[in-house]
Amino acid sequence: MTRLPAWADYGLIPVLNLGLAFAVAALVIAALGEDPAAALEVLVAGAFVYEGALGYTLFYTASFIFTGLAVAVAFQARLFNIGAEGQAMLGGLGAAGLCLAFDAVLPALLMIPLAIAGAAAAGAAWGAVPGWLQARRGSHIVITTIMFNFLASGLVVGLLSGPLMRPGQSNAETRALAESARIAQWHEIAPLLGLEAGRSPLNLSILLAVAACIGVWWLIWRTRWGYALRCLGLAAPAAEYAGIPVARITVQAMAVSGALAGLMAVNTVLGAQGKLLINFTAGFGFTGIAVALMGRGHPFGVALAALLFGALYQGGAEFDFEFATITREMVLLVQGLIVLFTGALSQMLVPLVARALGRA
Structure with a gap:
């Protein structure tokens, strides 16, 4: 080679x-x-130049960072996690469920961290099950994570069409979350700092995405657990011979992967929509696979790839008009x-x- x-x-x-x-x-x-040059010009302008365009690009970038990191962490253990979409759905249920239960009584200082933790925990639980099935039962991780996407979709649709649906409406969505459960958006914060910003769904979850990149880098390349994870990915038999608990690391890797995917819901549910909707993941979990591949499984590469895909997603919308x-x-x-x-x-x-x- x-x-x-x-x-x-x-x-x-x-x-x-x-x-x-x-x-x-x-x-x-x-x-x-x-003209390809004209198309590229429209793409760049639509992603970075037009009013509010950069905000939309960075909003999509934050979601792609979470799902890209989710896939990248699993890659380190040679686990091909196709289930980031379903794990993000469960993250949305975890975050929205806690908000619906407590947003009327808890202040933002407690409600938002609790909702973030709920999104991560729900995603981690949904990711850990396929990990356990592979580690203990030999079920292939690709098959189980694909099937768990369908299970997650059915669960979300069933809950939003029944118990979680706001009374008196026909749309499959929850009631609007209280302000204590909403993450501030950039166009709301910018005037307080003396800056101007076009209206967009960009919110402070972008800072959480950056922190996730740093945290994953530290976890994978600066901890004993990360070393064990990389050893497992390079050669599972050698890792087991060296005393690394392969089954346990496999389950933990998928749990961490699922937690990162679940955090995508923080950006969309708490930061942009203010309620839980059907299809709020918009296929971003699957796009995370491409982001992780292009980023070569490294958090810094994932962040750059997420920015590129965010620009493509936002700038490409202008093609319909031009x-x-x-x-x-x-x-x-x-x-x-x-x-x-x-x-x-x-x-x-x-x-x-x-x-x-x-x-x-």
Whole structure:
């Protein structure tokens, strides 16, 4: 296997693969009769320039950070967690359930931390079960996490259509959460700091996402547990021979992964919507797989990849307004190409880059 310096392996190769993905997307856009340069300009302006655009981009980025980190932590143990979507749903139930029960009596100083803990705990519990099934019963983690997505979806729909539905309405959603359970949004805070900000759902959960990146880095690369987790991912038989409790680490890894996915609900339920809705996860749990692949499983890479996907998600919405033949579905094509080149074909350019570096 060809080995590259760390800066090339973790920096140059992903950038080149990303460039290939955008190059193929440009060819598709040109084949549709549109100017790729104009499409890129619209994408960038829609993500960063227009009023409120940056706020929306960072809002999506926060959600992608949580789900990307969830998948990345499981990757470290060679566990392919496809269940971040369902774990985020359960996180929403955990957070909203506690808010519905206590937001009328608890102040924000207690209610918000309790709701965050509830989101993490519910996601962790939903993630730990597939981990236990693989560790103790040999069930494949991919199959169980996929099935648990369907179970989570059914559970959320059943509760929002029945016990948690606000009385007197037909929409499957809870009542609005009290102000004590709402996380402040940036456009509300900015004037207090003497700044201007366009209206967007960006809220203080972005700080929690940054803290999660730092926490995951510390946990994986600076603790004994993280060392055991990485050993398990590199060679499970050798880890077991060395005395590492493989089954226990497997369950714990999936619990941590599920907790991170559950925290996505803090951004959407407490920070943006102010209530629990059906499909509030919007497929972001699945996008987290692409984010983790592109970020090479490292928190810093995940954060950068999440920013890119957030920009694609927000900027791509402008395609519907600016072009006749390009719609926001083009973003799905770009995302698919990114997954293709940074995942399945991630090593394609390694020999070429190695030869170029050798000559240099």
